[in-house]
Amino acid sequence: MKGFYLNKYLISGFVKALPMYKKLYVFCLISFWGAFQLVAGTNTPVEQVSIATDRDVYVAGDWVYFSIKIQDAGYHVSDFAYLTVSNSKQRQVFTGCLKITNNIASGSFYLADTLTTGIYQLVSYTNHLRNYGTDVYAVKNILVANRFDAELKKFSEELVSKSTDTLFQTEPAKNNPDLCVQLNKEVFSQREPISLDIRLPDAIANALVSVSVRKAAPVNLQGRSTYRKYPNSEICCKYLPERSGVILQGYVHDVNNNSAANKTVFLSCEDSLANLQFVHTKENGEFRFFLNPYYFGKKVVVKLGGEDKSPIQIESKYFEGIVGTLPVQIHGDLESYLETDQKYLGIQWSFNEKYRQEYLEKNTAKSWRPEVYSREGIVVRPADYVYLNDFKEIAHELLMYYKIREKKDDFVGSIIDINQKEFSIPYIFLDGILLEHVRQIIPLDSKKIRSILTIPNARFLGDLNLPGILDIATNNAEIEKVQWRYSVAMLDVEHPMPNSTYKVPEMDKIPRQIPVYLPLLYWNPALLINSGKTSTATIFTSDCTGTFEVIINGFSSDGKEIEFRKLFEVTSLK
Amino acid sequence: MIMRYLKYVLFLIVCWPVVFIQGQSTIACTCDTILDSLMESQLAGDLYLQLDRGVGSQYFTDEWLKGEVYLSNKTVVRNKYLKYNQYLDKLMWLTPANHQQIMLDKEPIEGFCISNNFGNKYYFQKIPIKVDMSPDSLLVFGEVLYQNKISLYAYRKVILTGYEVASTGSYYKNIYTVNTIYFFMLENGRTIGFKKYRKHNIIQLFPDKKDQIVAKLKELKQRHFRNEADLKNITKVLNEVL
Numbered sequence: 001m002k003g004f005y006l007n008k009y010l011i012s013g014f015v016k017a018l019p020m021y022k023k024l025y026v027f028c029l030i031s032f033w034g035a036f037q038l039v040a041g042t043n044t045p046v047e048q049v050s051i052a053t054d055r056d057v058y059v060a061g062d063w064v065y066f067s068i069k070i071q072d073a074g075y076h077v078s079d080f081a082y083l084t085v086s087n088s089k090q091r092q093v094f095t096g097c098l099k100i101t102n103n104i105a106s107g108s109f110y111l112a113d114t115l116t117t118g119i120y121q122l123v124s125y126t127n128h129l130r131n132y133g134t135d136v137y138a139v140k141n142i143l144v145a146n147r148f149d150a151e152l153k154k155f156s157e158e159l160v161s162k163s164t165d166t167l168f169q170t171e172p173a174k175n176n177p178d179l180c181v182q183l184n185k186e187v188f189s190q191r192e193p194i195s196l197d198i199r200l201p202d203a204i205a206n207a208l209v210s211v212s213v214r215k216a217a218p219v220n221l222q223g224r225s226t227y228r229k230y231p232n233s234e235i236c237c238k239y240l241p242e243r244s245g246v247i248l249q250g251y252v253h254d255v256n257n258n259s260a261a262n263k264t265v266f267l268s269c270e271d272s273l274a275n276l277q278f279v280h281t282k283e284n285g286e287f288r289f290f291l292n293p294y295y296f297g298k299k300v301v302v303k304l305g306g307e308d309k310s311p312i313q314i315e316s317k318y319f320e321g322i323v324g325t326l327p328v329q330i331h332g333d334l335e336s337y338l339e340t341d342q343k344y345l346g347i348q349w350s351f352n353e354k355y356r357q358e359y360l361e362k363n364t365a366k367s368w369r370p371e372v373y374s375r376e377g378i379v380v381r382p383a384d385y386v387y388l389n390d391f392k393e394i395a396h397e398l399l400m401y402y403k404i405r406e407k408k409d410d411f412v413g414s415i416i417d418i419n420q421k422e423f424s425i426p427y428i429f430l431d432g433i434l435l436e437h438v439r440q441i442i443p444l445d446s447k448k449i450r451s452i453l454t455i456p457n458a459r460f461l462g463d464l465n466l467p468g469i470l471d472i473a474t475n476n477a478e479i480e481k482v483q484w485r486y487s488v489a490m491l492d493v494e495h496p497m498p499n500s501t502y503k504v505p506e507m508d509k510i511p512r513q514i515p516v517y518l519p520l521l522y523w524n525p526a527l528l529i530n531s532g533k534t535s536t537a538t539i540f541t542s543d544c545t546g547t548f549e550v551i552i553n554g555f556s557s558d559g560k561e562i563e564f565r566k567l568f569e570v571t572s573l574k
Numbered sequence: 575m576i577m578r579y580l581k582y583v584l585f586l587i588v589c590w591p592v593v594f595i596q597g598q599s600t601i602a603c604t605c606d607t608i609l610d611s612l613m614e615s616q617l618a619g620d621l622y623l624q625l626d627r628g629v630g631s632q633y634f635t636d637e638w639l640k641g642e643v644y645l646s647n648k649t650v651v652r653n654k655y656l657k658y659n660q661y662l663d664k665l666m667w668l669t670p671a672n673h674q675q676i677m678l679d680k681e682p683i684e685g686f687c688i689s690n691n692f693g694n695k696y697y698f699q700k701i702p703i704k705v706d707m708s709p710d711s712l713l714v715f716g717e718v719l720y721q722n723k724i725s726l727y728a729y730r731k732v733i734l735t736g737y738e739v740a741s742t743g744s745y746y747k748n749i750y751t752v753n754t755i756y757f758f759m760l761e762n763g764r765t766i767g768f769k770k771y772r773k774h775n776i777i778q779l780f781p782d783k784k785d786q787i788v789a790k791l792k793e794l795k796q797r798h799f800r801n802e803a804d805l806k807n808i809t810k811v812l813n814e815v816l
Contacts, residue, residue: 128605236603243609277616290612292647368647374618374681419623462616463671 047072049081050561051124051138052210052553054502054523057217057337059345060146061113063356065502067106067210067525068098068124068138071555078126079365080242080496081105084318088118088326095318097246099365099496100126103208106525108356108500117149119221119326123319128241134323141221141326145338147346179207179564181550187569188541191507194568196522196550199534206530207562209554213539215341215519216549216567218332244365245292250314250489252285252304259285264305264464265312269298269493270479271432274372274471278464293367295493301433302489312489344517344544351514358500372429373469377455382446391444394452401456402426402470404438413438415468418456426455426468431479440482441472450475501525507540518542527554541570615649617667619678628748632661632732634688634696634717638668641688643678656688658698660732661750663714680713701727701757703765711765716757719806724816725759726809728802729767756805758812771799776808786815 047070054065068081078100085094093115098105125137149155180199188194200207240247248267252260263281267289268274281287291300302312380398388394392411395404404413415426428435435441455469502523510516522539529535541548552564638655643665645651655668659677665686667676685699697718702711716727733753737746757765758779766779773791776799777784790811791797798804 237605237608240605240609240612244613247612288612290609366648368615368649370616371618371682374679419621458621459619460621460669460674460676461618463669464616465621465674 047075047077047126047128048555049124049126049129049136049138050553050555051083051122051140052212052525052551053122053140053142054212054520055142055214055217056221057143057145057219057341058111059338059342060111060115060117060144061349062111062345063108064111064122064142065106065108065500065520065523065525066122066140067104068100069208069210069526069554070100070103070105070126071559072103073559076243077241078128079244080246081124081126082317082319083109083122083124083497084320085109085120085122086320086322087116087120088322090321092318092320093120096497097317097494102526104526106210106499106501107497108502109497111144113146113148115144115146117146117155118144119328120144121322121326123323125319126242127239127247127317130239130317131236134319137319137323139323141328143217143219143221143328145342147342179552179562181552181564181566183550183566183568185568187571189571190541190543190545190573191512191516192541192570193508194521194539194541196537196539197534198527198529198536198552200529200531200556202532204531204560205557206528207554207556209527209529209552209562211522211524211527211537212520212551213522214549214551215544216547218330218334218337220329220331221327240288245290245295246493248289248291248300248302248314248491248493250287250302250312252281252287252310252312254310259283260310261285263308263310265289265302266305266434267300267302268429268432268434269295269300270477271298271369272473273369273432274427274429274434274469275369275432276372276427276429276434276461277370278462291493293365294369297493297495299490299492302491303434303436303484304487307436307486309487312487314489314491341519344519347515347517355503355505355518356500357503358498372427372461372466372471373455373459377453377469377471380452380454382449382452385446388446391438391441391449394444394446394449399452399454401454401468404442411437411439411442413470415454415456415470417458417468420458424458424467426470427466429469429471430482431472431474431477433479435482436484436486436488440484444472444474444478448474448476448478504539505542507542516542517544519544521548545570545572613649614651615645615647615682617643617651617654617676617678618682619667619676622666622675622677624675628734628750629738630732630750630752632659632750633666634658634660634730635690637690639688639690641686643667643683644685644687646682646684656686658686658688658715660730660752661734663731665715685715685718699727701729701759701765702763703729703755703757703767719756719802720809722809722813723761724809724812726805727757727759727765729755729757731755758809771801771805773799773808780812780816783815787811790815 050069052067058064066083068083070078070081081098081100083096083098084092086092094109096107096109098107120142122140122142123137129136182197184195196213198211252263252265254260261281261283265279265281265287267277277289279287279289302314304310304312378400382388382394382398385398388397392404395402395413401418402413402415404411413425413428414423416423428438428441430441450473453471457468459466459469502520504522505516505518507516521542522537524537527535548568548570550564550566552562554562556562635657638657640653641656643651643654643656657666659666662677664680665678665683667678669676683700685697687695687697689695698715699718700713701716703714705712714729716729718725719728720726731753732750734748735751736749738749740747755767755769757767759765768775768779777787780787791808794807794811796804796807796811799808
């Protein structure tokens with residue numbers, strides 16, 4: 001229909017002209033279309049991350065205990081979470097990778113006493129959540145005061161003036177009406193036992209929460225612990241979920257900075273045996289490697305095949321910057337609070353009492369070495385023979401199938417394939433890492449080499465043809481001294497952070513003459529409360545007096561966010 | 575008139591779950607598929623050049639069949655063209671890119687499964703067997719015939735039984751014959767091998783349960799042991815009795 005355009009008059013006219021049964025049909029169609037759009041438009045939340053810390057205010061030199069909770073509605077999405085801590089100038093002060101076990105990852109990090117006074121931001125996310133941007137990251141702001149900062153007074157004054165700004169209007173924690181939290185008393189004296197009961201109503205199957213009992217700070221730091229709605233993302237697979245291992249992702253660009261497609265990228269790590277993974281770059285030059293727990297704590301080398309000078313760029317997983325702003329609301333004397341807190345820490349340090357407990361979790365993840373060969377080759381140990389100056393001599397005297405010759409001020413090494421009777425250039429591995437050329441091993445003499453393994457026949461690793469293998473193990477990690485001529489990227493694959501927890505002091509066993517000025521009385525990063533059951537914790541007040549608070553944060557099994565705050569007083573002994 | 579409305583309403587009611595499922599699928603992403611392929615291990619082995627063409631086959635199936643390889647790192651490599659060489663007791667893989675025949679390393683393989691064109695699946699598992707005169711046990715690929723507390727495996731070894739002058743008369747051709755040995759694997763991982771189907775021989779392997787086994791076989795009217803199906807039946811009986 002020429003000149004036809006859809007407007008509301010046309011639609012209403014069109015509908016009016018229809019007979020009754022067709023109107024009903026159109027109505028139903030529209031309503032179903034609407035329902036379809038509603039379902040299609042709302043992203044199913046694949047996972048949500050929330051972060052909680054033991055306190056909101058710290059003194060530089062103290063430990064921060066945190067818990068990261070993952071809610072994935074029963075889907076097992078990610079096994080690893082990331083944490084970055086940045087200052088207000090968007091500079092990272094701490095980064096860490098955490099293993100998620102039973103939807104929780106917890107740990108602690110040290111606040112270096114060189115940190116300046118200010119607000120710091122903890123940002124947590126999984127690799128998969130990076131697809132959706134910072135909107136879905138969990139954010140928590142903390143205040144760190146430095147004991148030696150001369151401008152502490154100025155800083156607290158600045159904060160007080162800022163907090164009057166309407167922009168920083170923050171709401172106090174909303175208590176979840178369903179959660180029942182009871183203390184045996186409202187007012188306690190120093191070193192007195194507290195019985196903390198948390199009960200979940202019958203309607204909720206269970207809840208995973210973190211519980212903190214701490215000195216109430218006169219500050220309200222707004223942070224977004226979680227984000228409920230996912231923005232639409234068409235590229236949800238740019239960053240894959242990490243299960244059983246982590247993903248190393250990067251790009252290869254050619255010398256003109258264009259994406260280099262279909263290049264073979266190799267990855268090997270420092271080990272006593274040759275190991276290799278390879279992938280081909282995609283259209284945009286992107287490549288990915290899956291790193292199982294075998295790689296944790298090892299040095300990894302990523303290189304291109306042949307004499308390729310295209311630069312390799314490895315993508316960092318750690319978020320740099322600040323999410324949103326750093327709002328703060330002061331509702332008391334922050335300066336005196338910080339000064340007292342600093343004194344407490346000073347006293348605790350003098351007595352060198354440690355309340356942090358680190359424990360290693362049993363590693364249940366599968367770990368395997370991607371071996372290049374699994375059968376025994378021809379092994380030579382140069383130490384068993386007369387001393388030889390360099391690898392050229394070693395090859396000449398000791399290696400039956402491998403020969404090195406000099407050509408145009410360089411070296412060429414070739415191996416004879418015993419099946420095909422052809423010479424070809426083998427893959428050379430030094431301390432497990434794939435090298436680019438035989439020239440890299442020429443300086444190695446008999447004393448440096450522990451063993452040389454030769455496989456003089458063509459092998460296949462997937463669809464990669466290895467015309468022969470030379471695997472050299474050294475006595476003293478000679479790979480670290482090797483010179484690289486072509487593009488190579490080296491990195492250390494970090495171990496997930498160890499699990500650590502706050503050890504609640506047993507006050508009844510500590511003599512009175514030893515001061516225990518702990519603003520943190522209890523920290524449980526992951527407490528699973530079952531429906532209708534009461535979880536009880538027995539804790540003690542310390543020598544600190546004033547107002548304390550019980551803070552409970554987490555998720556219930558039906559996906560509701562749980563937030564609870566209860567105050568109580570600790571007075572000095574008369 | 576009512577019927578006319580009703581058919582539209584019914585049509586839409588029928589469509590409702592379809593719309594719902596369709597709506598959900600639009601937001602599903604392919605991350606899992608990409609991740610699975612990224613996590614898949616690479617098969618490794620030596621290039622194999624088969625020169626010996628004798629009488630009788632060295633292979634379990636002469637055709638390249640699609641199958642899965644179960645690796646010791648607990649990963650599964652799927653959808654590969656495989657052939658089991660019973661003479662070498664090695665699994666062969668046909669590379670998709672250049673159609674090279676690769677003799678896969680035995681150490682990282684725990685087992686494999688090949689499916690023929692009729693949908694029949696053959697499972698093989700690495701089992702330890704005791705070889706005469708050898709102090710150590712040997713790991714071989716045994717075909718899984720029955721799996722339970724007591725499992726039954728068939729080690730279908732191809733052996734060289736002789737030579738035959740080729741029709742040209744210029745060379746000898748090897749004669750290969752299949753020699754199957756059956757193994758019971760007990761719960762503790764110990765294997766008991768036997769070559770013949772005789773009831774007496776099998777019962778002798780479990781002397782302390784002899785009466786119960788005989789009674790059970792009598793009850794099931796299992797008198798003869800002529801083929802592998804009968805062997806599977808006796809393994810079932812053993813699982814019930816032991």
